[in-house]
Structures are given as structure tokens and as C-alpha cells.
Amino acid sequence: MPAFExxxxxxxxxxxxxxxxxxxEARFAHTVETFVNAQAVEGWEYVRSDILPSEERQGLTSTQxxxxxxxxxxxxxxxxxxxxxxxxAEAQTVAETAPEGSTSKPSQEAEATTLPRAEGQDxxxxxxxxxxxxPARPTHS
Numbered sequence: 001m002p003a004f005e006x007x008x009x010x011x012x013x014x015x016x017x018x019x020x021x022x023x024x025e026a027r028f029a030h031t032v033e034t035f036v037n038a039q040a041v042e043g044w045e046y047v048r049s050d051i052l053p054s055e056e057r058q059g060l061t062s063t064q065x066x067x068x069x070x071x072x073x074x075x076x077x078x079x080x081x082x083x084x085x086x087x088x089a090e091a092q093t094v095a096e097t098a099p100e101g102s103t104s105k106p107s108q109e110a111e112a113t114t115l116p117r118a119e120g121q122d123x124x125x126x127x128x129x130x131x132x133x134x135p136a137r138p139t140h141s
Contacts, residue, residue, distance in 0.1 A: 011069040044073035
């Protein structure tokens with residue numbers, strides 16, 4: 001799923017003069033068209049326009065609500081790979097660079113070998129209970 005970044009710009013409020021454009025309505029449309037095309041050159045796709053309230057100061061102590069027209073643009077962003085994708089890519093790289101015939105499992109011979117025991121070390125399994133002899137009872141004669 002593609003990720004997007006957004007850009008919010010104030011919409012033009014006044015049309016600019018252009019050759020061949022006579023009416024105020026056509027001048028305004030031409031201004032908006034020029035603005036949207038300038039954003040498209042930078043890779044931004046027009047999404048929509050919204051009218052939102054904005055509180056502004058009026059005088060020293062009061063405020064008033066002004067409605068602003070904003071234009072919303074977006075463009076795709078390359079999403080950073082997540083951790084699982086990074087691990088998979090690294091595993092594939094290791095698998096591709098490993099010499100042929102090598103495996104990640106140790107050979108059966110290596111599994112069967114055991115280390116020699118040091119002198120005086122018990123040979124019993126540690127989980128096996130050790131037999132205990134009861135203490136000798138004193139005899140009374």
C-alpha cells in the first residue's frame with residue numbers, strides 16, 4: 001500500500017491578468033489552473049479543496065472567525081522497509097553468498113562427538129537421583 005505525503009496551500013483569492021483572458025471568472029480559473037500545474041511539476045497531485053474556519057485577532061481584545069479555502073495536494077513517498085523485510089533481505093543475501101554444499105545445520109558427525117570428561121567428574125546424568133545410604137544406627141547392648 002503506497003504511503004503519501006500531503007501539502008496544504010491557500011487557494012488563490014484573486015485572478016491575475018493573462019493574454020486572451022478577459023472576464024474576472026476566466027482570470028480566476030486561469031490563476032487556479034496555473035497554480036495546480038505548478039504543483040504538478042513538483043510531483044504533487046491535486047486531491048481536493050476545503051473551507052476551514054480560522055480564528056484571527058480583531059483589534060486588541062476580540063477575535064473573529066474567518067473561513068479560508070485550502071487546496072490539498074499529495075504525492076507518493078517510498079515507504080521505509082519494515083523490520084521483517086530487512087531480515088528477509090539479509091537472509092537472502094547470506095544464502096546467495098554462502099559457498100555451495102554448505103548448510104546451516106552441523107553435520108551428524110559433529111553432533112555425535114562429545115568432549116572428554118575431566119578427572120573426578122561425575123559420569124552420572126545430572127537429572128538422575130543419587131542413591132543415599134541411611135546413617136548407621138547405634139546399637140545398645
